[in-house]
Amino acid sequence: QVQLVQSGAEVKKPGASVKVSCKTSGYSFTGYYLHWVRQAPGQGLEWMGWINPKSGGTRYAPKFQGRVSMTRDTPINTAFLDVSGLRPDDTAVYYCARAVEERYYDAVYWGQGTLVTVSS
Amino acid sequence: DIQMTQSPSSVSASVGDRVTITCRASQTIDNFLNWYQQKPGKAPKFLIFSASSLQSGVPSRFSGSGSGTDFTLTIASLQPEDSAIYYCQQSYSTPLTFGGGTKVEIK
Numbered sequence: 001q002v003q004l005v006q007s008g009a010e011v012k013k014p015g016a017s018v019k020v021s022c023k024t025s026g027y028s029f030t031g032y033y034l035h036w037v038r039q040a041p042g043q044g045l046e047w048m049g050w051i052n053p054k055s056g057g058t059r060y061a062p063k064f065q066g067r068v069s070m071t072r073d074t075p076i077n078t079a080f081l082d083v084s085g086l087r088p089d090d091t092a093v094y095y096c097a098r099a100v101e102e103r104y105y106d107a108v109y110w111g112q113g114t115l116v117t118v119s120s
Numbered sequence: 121d122i123q124m125t126q127s128p129s130s131v132s133a134s135v136g137d138r139v140t141i142t143c144r145a146s147q148t149i150d151n152f153l154n155w156y157q158q159k160p161g162k163a164p165k166f167l168i169f170s171a172s173s174l175q176s177g178v179p180s181r182f183s184g185s186g187s188g189t190d191f192t193l194t195i196a197s198l199q200p201e202d203s204a205i206y207y208c209q210q211s212y213s214t215p216l217t218f219g220g221g222t223k224v225e226i227k
Contacts, residue, residue, distance in 0.1 A: 037164075044221045045164065045207055046218070047209075047216040047217065061214070062215060095163055095164075097163075103169065105152070105212075105214075105216055106166065108169075111163065112163060
């Protein structure tokens with residue numbers, strides 16, 4: 001079955017960077033877009049961008065352009081989200097989510113989430 | 121960016137009641153509208169795509185309708201396990217955007 005397993009919680013200081021991983025299994029990694037979505041405590045969902053694991057192509061939300069990087073390592077079926085210049089308002093649960101064929105913008109399968117806390 | 125506005129922000133209903141949530145887009149999005157359910161401490165669950173198509177495994181008491189700018193999610197007969205926050209999301213163009221969420225509580 002499709003599984004997305006994310007790395008563990010992180011605590012970072014303002015200005016630092018964080019790298020969150022999303023290890024996938026149960027399907028062809030290069031076949032489906034992966035999205036990153038975050039959720040601040042008690043708040044709604046915020047889309048950050050997607051990566052095409054086959055080509056490595058990416059599309060970021062304008063809000064995050066220049067501060068996030070989405071990459072992948074195809075031999076290990078894993079995608080990564082790098083966020084730099086962390087601020088306290090980046091404190092959130094970060095999710096990876098997989099799309100389906102022909103519906104690239106539908107986040108159908110989700111990871112369990114990774115809590116990133118930014119605090120001095 | 122396309123703004124998504126949900127109403128109400130919360131609703132309290134009894135088991136067996138019919139519950140309707142609305143979602144409005146700031147511009148036409150055809151039928152590129154998804155619905156998600158999120159329970160506390162869990163990742164969102166994908167419920168409905170293309171405004172009205174039920175994802176496999178989702179109970180048939182859930183249904184969606186609408187096109188253009190106005191959409192609805194209906195729970196035909198509310199069950200205790202339906203207590204959650206529901207989000208709409210437009211899949212028409214990037215940046216993808218979500219509504220602010222509707223909290224459904226059981227009386």
